[in-house]
Amino acid sequence: MYLVVGCPDCRQLQLTTARKRFTCKYCRKNIQVSKLNVHYSSDRHDEALNALYRLKKEESSKL
Ligand SMILES: [Zn+2]
Numbered sequence: 001m002y003l004v005v006g007c008p009d010c011r012q013l014q015l016t017t018a019r020k021r022f023t024c025k026y027c028r029k030n031i032q033v034s035k036l037n038v039h040y041s042s043d044r045h046d047e048a049l050n051a052l053y054r055l056k057k058e059e060s061s062k063l
Pocket residue numbers: 007008009010011012024025026027028029
């Protein structure tokens with residue numbers, strides 16, 4: 001399962017397959033997956049990637 005999550009610390013959206021512990025690739029923070037804000041989940045990598053791009057675009061348009 002691919003998850004699109006937002007890091008609660010640095011707010012960066014990213015793709016992860018982590019089940020229990022997730023390490024943010026931007027700020028290296030280690031967080032329990034259950035505490036993450038999951039924006040999207042899919043079994044398909046391409047779908048999750050598309051969702052990530054879409055969410056990042058929405059995020060940047062808010063600035
Ligand atoms: Zn982070």
